[in-house]
Amino acid sequence: GIQVEQSPPDLILQEGANSTLRCNFSDSVNNLQWFHQNPWGQLINLFYIPSGTKQNGRLSATTVATERYSLLYISSSQTTDSGVYFCAVETRRDSNYQLIWGAGTKLIIKP
Amino acid sequence: KAGVTQTPRYLIKTRGQQVTLSCSPISGHRSVSWYQQTPGQGLQFLFEYFSETQRNKGNFPGRFSGRQFSNSRSEMNVSTLELGDSALYLCASSSGQRAYEQYFGPGTRLTVT
Numbered sequence: 727g728i729q730v731e732q733s734p735p736d737l738i739l740q741e742g743a744n745s746t747l748r749c750n751f752s753d754s755v756n757n758l759q760w761f762h763q764n765p766w767g768q769l770i771n772l773f774y775i776p777s778g779t780k781q782n783g784r785l786s787a788t789t790v791a792t793e794r795y796s797l798l799y800i801s802s803s804q805t806t807d808s809g810v811y812f813c814a815v816e817t818r819r820d821s822n823y824q825l826i827w828g829a830g831t832k833l834i835i836k837p
Numbered sequence: 838k839a840g841v842t843q844t845p846r847y848l849i850k851t852r853g854q855q856v857t858l859s860c861s862p863i864s865g866h867r868s869v870s871w872y873q874q875t876p877g878q879g880l881q882f883l884f885e886y887f888s889e890t891q892r893n894k895g896n897f898p899g900r901f902s903g904r905q906f907s908n909s910r911s912e913m914n915v916s917t918l919e920l921g922d923s924a925l926y927l928c929a930s931s932s933g934q935r936a937y938e939q940y941f942g943p944g945t946r947l948t949v950t
Contacts, residue, residue: 761941767874767925769941812880822893825939827880 728753728817732828739803740836747798747831749813756816756823758789760798763810763830772798772811803835839864841930841942849948855916858945862909862930868892869911870939871903874925886911915947923949 729752739745749758757776763769773780773787775796780787784804789796800807810832814825842861850856862869870893871883882895886905905911909930915922925946929939 767927767944767946769927769929771940814880819893822885824882824885824893829879 728755728815728826730813730815730826730828732811732813732831734831735829736832736834738834738836741803741805743803743835744799744801745803745833747800747811747833749796749798749828751794751796751815753817754791754794756818758796758813758815759825760787760796761812761814762807763812765809769812800833803833805835805837808833808835841928841940843926843928843942843945845945846943847946847948849950850918851950852918852920854918855914856918856947858913858915858926858928858947860911860913860928860930860942862911862928863932863940866930866932866940867909868931868933868939869905869909870929870931871911871913872927872929873897874927874944875921875923880927883913918949920949923947 731750733748759774760772761769762772775787775789777789777791784801786799810830812830814827816823844859868887870885872880874880883897884903885893889905900916903913925944927944928942931938
């Protein structure tokens with residue numbers, strides 16, 4: 727089946743720093759999503775981005791589907807950005823769609 | 838719109854017992870998916886229900902089962918609990934068929950002792 731790899735696994739930054747998180751996938755996908763899981767476990771949808779670039783405030787994401795990777799950029803990090811960032815790709819098996827998840831990047835922003 | 842709700846939020850059970858978790862999707866959403874999250878295995882898909890029918894299933898043993906009611910609320914049951922079932926169980930609801938449209942609840946943290 728499709729493999730989803732995220733890097734780096736852990737990242738510790740000072741408040742105000744910028745960061746880039748990467749997601750590689752092993753096969754063509756229907757689409758890709760980025761999620762943020764806060765320290766209390768809540769998963770929040772950040773971007774649905776099968777291709778191209780999107781921006782939302784300090785966060786932006788780029789997916790290059792032909793090269794099978796996606797990048798999540800976080801600028802001017804704040805302590806509230808701490809948590810785990812997951813990418814998940816949508817694949818289709820028979821007539822059903824399913825999300826395949828990466829292992830996540832754990833981000834810690836120090837004040 | 839109210840978000841996805843899950844009850845209970847925390848649960849402690851002993852080995853051999855069974856447990857039932859509940860998920861209420863966003864109003865109007867007909868699909869509910871369940872995931873297990875553990876530090877060692879990450880996020881793993883359990884199953885998905887759509888219009889009261891199981892539409893998709895992950896690779897979990899038969900001890901894990903679920904159902905969906907006519908109001909789209911879903912329950913997940915785990916029988917004969919094992920220590921390894923300790924995890925955060927997440928429920929996600931979706932309005933349609935596509936997986937990317939999922940919105941997650943806060944989760945139920947199950948501890949098996």
